[in-house]
Amino acid sequence: MARKLSYKMAVNEALDLEMTRDPTVILMGEDIVGGAGSPGEDDAWGGVLGVTKGLFAKHGARVMDTPLSESAYIGAAIGAAACGMRPVAELMFIDFIGCCFDEIFNQAAKFRYMFGGKAETPVVIRAMIGAGYRAAAQHSQMLTPIVTHIPGLKVVCPSNAYDVKGLLIQSIRDNDPVIFCEHKNLYAHEVDVPLESYAIPFGEAAIPREGRDATIVTYGLMVHRSLEAAEKLAREGVDVEVIDLRTLSPMDWDTVIESVEKTGRLIAVDEAHPRCSIASDITAFVAQHAFRALKSAPQMVTAPHSPVPFSPTLEDIYIPSAETIAGAVKKTIIQKMVAA
Amino acid sequence: MTDERIKPLVMPKWGLSMAEGKVTGWLKKPGSAIKVGDELLEVETDKITNVVEAGEAGVLRRILGEPDTVYPIKALIGVLADSDVPDAEIDAFVAGYVMPAAEEGSEEDAAAQYEFAETPAGTLRYAKRGTGPEQIVLVHGFGGDLDNWLFNIDALAEHATVYALDLPGHGQSIKSLADASLSGMSKALAGFLDKLGVSAAHLVGHSMGGAICLRTAIDRPDLVKSLTLISSAGLGDEINIDYIESFAAASSRRELKPALEQLFEDPNLVSRQLIDDLLKYKRLDGVTEALKALAKNMFPGGKQSSVLADEAAGTKRPVTVIWGASDKIIPASHTAALPAGWRAEVIDGAGHMVQMEKAAAVNALIRQGVGV
Numbered sequence: 001m002a003r004k005l006s007y008k009m010a011v012n013e014a015l016d017l018e019m020t021r022d023p024t025v026i027l028m029g030e031d032i033v034g035g036a037g038s039p040g041e042d043d044a045w046g047g048v049l050g051v052t053k054g055l056f057a058k059h060g061a062r063v064m065d066t067p068l069s070e071s072a073y074i075g076a077a078i079g080a081a082a083c084g085m086r087p088v089a090e091l092m093f094i095d096f097i098g099c100c101f102d103e104i105f106n107q108a109a110k111f112r113y114m115f116g117g118k119a120e121t122p123v124v125i126r127a128m129i130g131a132g133y134r135a136a137a138q139h140s141q142m143l144t145p146i147v148t149h150i151p152g153l154k155v156v157c158p159s160n161a162y163d164v165k166g167l168l169i170q171s172i173r174d175n176d177p178v179i180f181c182e183h184k185n186l187y188a189h190e191v192d193v194p195l196e197s198y199a200i201p202f203g204e205a206a207i208p209r210e211g212r213d214a215t216i217v218t219y220g221l222m223v224h225r226s227l228e229a230a231e232k233l234a235r236e237g238v239d240v241e242v243i244d245l246r247t248l249s250p251m252d253w254d255t256v257i258e259s260v261e262k263t264g265r266l267i268a269v270d271e272a273h274p275r276c277s278i279a280s281d282i283t284a285f286v287a288q289h290a291f292r293a294l295k296s297a298p299q300m301v302t303a304p305h306s307p308v309p310f311s312p313t314l315e316d317i318y319i320p321s322a323e324t325i326a327g328a329v330k331k332t333i334i335q336k337m338v339a340a
Numbered sequence: 341m342t343d344e345r346i347k348p349l350v351m352p353k354w355g356l357s358m359a360e361g362k363v364t365g366w367l368k369k370p371g372s373a374i375k376v377g378d379e380l381l382e383v384e385t386d387k388i389t390n391v392v393e394a395g396e397a398g399v400l401r402r403i404l405g406e407p408d409t410v411y412p413i414k415a416l417i418g419v420l421a422d423s424d425v426p427d428a429e430i431d432a433f434v435a436g437y438v439m440p441a442a443e444e445g446s447e448e449d450a451a452a453q454y455e456f457a458e459t460p461a462g463t464l465r466y467a468k469r470g471t472g473p474e475q476i477v478l479v480h481g482f483g484g485d486l487d488n489w490l491f492n493i494d495a496l497a498e499h500a501t502v503y504a505l506d507l508p509g510h511g512q513s514i515k516s517l518a519d520a521s522l523s524g525m526s527k528a529l530a531g532f533l534d535k536l537g538v539s540a541a542h543l544v545g546h547s548m549g550g551a552i553c554l555r556t557a558i559d560r561p562d563l564v565k566s567l568t569l570i571s572s573a574g575l576g577d578e579i580n581i582d583y584i585e586s587f588a589a590a591s592s593r594r595e596l597k598p599a600l601e602q603l604f605e606d607p608n609l610v611s612r613q614l615i616d617d618l619l620k621y622k623r624l625d626g627v628t629e630a631l632k633a634l635a636k637n638m639f640p641g642g643k644q645s646s647v648l649a650d651e652a653a654g655t656k657r658p659v660t661v662i663w664g665a666s667d668k669i670i671p672a673s674h675t676a677a678l679p680a681g682w683r684a685e686v687i688d689g690a691g692h693m694v695q696m697e698k699a700a701a702v703n704a705l706i707r708q709g710v711g712v
Contacts, residue, residue, distance in 0.1 A: 002512070166623065196515065197625040204592055210612060254594075 002194045008187035010161035011051050011126070014168035015088060017197045019059050022086060025172055026062045027052060028077050029090030029126075033065045048092055049128075049187060070099035074125065078108040078177070081123035086172055093139045094127035094181060097146070108177040109152030120175040124168070128184040129157070130221055130271055131308045131319050135184075140308035140315075142272040144220075145281070147179045148248045154202055155248040157181040159223035160191045163246055166200030173199060183221045203250035207259070211241035214265035214329050217256055217282050219245040221319075222269045228322035233329055240329055248278055256282060257290050264295035265332040269325055274302040299328040345425050346433045347396045349418035351411045354385060354490045360412045361385045363405035372400045374420060377700055381405065381417070386613045390491065393700040399423045401430050414439050454512070459535045461528035462514030466505040466536075470497030474565075474712050475538055478504040479529060481547025481573075482638070483587050483631060485511030485621070488546060491699030492706070499712040500542075505532055507549070509630030516626050520633035522574075522646050526555035533563050542710040544568040546695060547670065548638060550575075554648040557655050566658045568709045570702065571667050571692045573638070574648040576674035581642035583669050588631040593619060602668045605691040653679035660709035662702055664690035683709070 033056040034045030046053025056063040066073035077089035111119040131140040158164045171178040216226045223244045230240040270279035279300040361383040379391045398420035405417030480488040486504035506513035545553035550572025557564040590596040601607035659682040663672040669692040675684040690697035
């Protein structure tokens with residue numbers, strides 16, 4: 001049976017269910033027990049935003065606070081995964097990934113390949129992504145393109161609590177390293193989530209809105225902005241399809257291409273910077289594989305090529321808005337009218 | 341002030357979670373003479389598109405529901421009246437129409453309409469509607485759930501107390517099966533009825549649910565007043581095993597869609613939402629194992645393992661058999677060799693999900709079988 005659950009508590013519930021099901025699942029991270037490491041409500045905060053709250057009380061020493069050294073504990077998690085555990089390590093903010101590039105890119109992502117397919121590394125690295133939290137330039141980045149670039153990593157970025165639970169359970173059960181990106185501005189967002197365990201397979205996009213006139217391809221927080229844009233456009237008679245990629249690696253190219261073949265118009269929306277982004281990736285792929293279906297030049301909506309501003313006014317302008325997305329959709333349609 | 345000659349057409353409520361529906365188009369023009377059962381318009385919900393059939397006769401005097409527009413349930417979308425009712429009275433009726441406030445269809449209301457029973461087979465979800473003295477129990481088929489009765493439960497609840505349950509392994513009921521055999525599922529149904537204090541009910545079973553009802557009538561005749569078997573298993577040995585296996589194995593939208601399209605005469609009825617809802621169910625831990633265990637016991641070697649018609653005839657209960665003429669899962673030819681005295685009706689223009697595709701006709705036959 002289902003009930004409303006927040007994005008944040010869906011993370012908590014997925015971790016709890018998998019820890020209960022499989023004794024090899026362990027949690028590691030900075031302050032994820034919290035406080036003095038006591039099971040008491042006051043002391044065990046469960047991480048910087050309380051995502052792992054209650055798990056120490058239930059699962060004890062399988063929830064581990066680590067020193068403030070990303071290279072040490074991410075490395076330890078990857079090593080434990082190679083030796084038979086299923087660690088879920090919390091990187092707190094994905095902005096800190098630079099401290100453990102070698103462990104993630106050179107070790108975890110390469111073990112299966114370097115050891116002739118004999119090594120498996122079932123590690124999950126959870127990290128908060130995205131702007132809008134007034135957390136400034138070093139805690140607000142959308143580094144999904146950087147991790148998506150690396151073969152050997154799977155990259156997940158859910159937009160809602162239902163997907164969070166099913167994709168995190170799949171991430172833990174998966175035998176490869178998974179970078180699980182959680183948008184901090186969606187933590188309070190609630191949808192219906194079943195009580196039971198379930199796994200959503202990787203590489204299957206969702207289509208939260210079907211439409212005939214144009215295709216928006218996006219993920220994460222931008223799914224909500226795009227749906228908002230689609231609602232506005234519907235009132236003006238433009239029927240937009242919205243694709244939520246859910247996983248960036250593997251990517252559900254079939255769903256993207258099928259949709260563009262139907263609508264003939266593409267708008268790729270990404271909260272990352274424009275260069276070498278998920279948006280540029282999608283646009284290039286569609287141009288290469290569905291060029292004849294396109295009725296107009298694809299549009300990209302991204303954040304600017306600048307650090308995330310700390311000024312609230314500037315930060316709000318930095319993040320693509322529903323208005324900007326709707327404007328880009330109209331651009332794909334007006335081009336058509338001019339051409340006709 | 342109500343005039344009985346003026347009959348409002350309102351946005352129907354199909355199933356427990358429907359709060360609104362979109363008028364996609366009218367199939368009748370203003371001024372047309374309407375008979376009971378005539379197809380009036382098409383309505384699309386987030387689950388399925390279906391035809392609204394006339395429940396009453398009259399002249400279609402007003403069309404109020406605009407195409408491509410969403411209306412809440414119970415909203416006035418048209419007016420039927422005899423041709424001698426003056427236009428002014430109809431206009432006054434439309435102007436004075438007030439949507440019944442009790443059924444706002446909020447999510448809280450919908451959630452409250454599902455209940456859970458602790459039974460010997462585990463926790464089972466069910467819905468109970470209506471208050472009539474006769475009791476009808478709706479039993480879905482393989483891979484289904486109580487929403488398969490979307491277009492039936494409310495219509496039947498006007499005449500009887502109606503229960504629809506999710507069988508073990510299905511819907512929002514317990515996912516593990518204590519006993520995945522036909523008699524195990526029948527015991528689970530009997531345990532549910534005993535728990536709710538339902539004795540002597542009219543069992544209505546669809547597909548595998550029909551076989552479960554047959555088994556229950558044989559094993560627990562005290563529980564069964566009549567049987568209505570819809571596109572039912574247990575009446576012959578043929579089964580489309582490709583459907584059963586591909587449904588049980590499908591793990592993606594791409595795999596599931598072609599399987600589901602076999603269920604309907606009109607494959608366009610399979611909406612993305614229907615597929616997504618079924619995938620959500622199929623991805624719950626334990627569901628695939630439960631479905632495979634059921635398939636193995638019920639349909640070993642691609643044949644139905646239990647043909648129960650003759651044995652069930654011995655119970656002397658009235659039986660109505662209903663089939664969609666173009667059923668691609670279990671052939672309608674199974675109606676050919678039924679025991680003497682059983683009523684059989686084959687409905688054109690419908691496939692295996694005949695209770696959804698031809699709801700009004702099926703509801704009328706169920707009521708005749710029950711006698712309400």
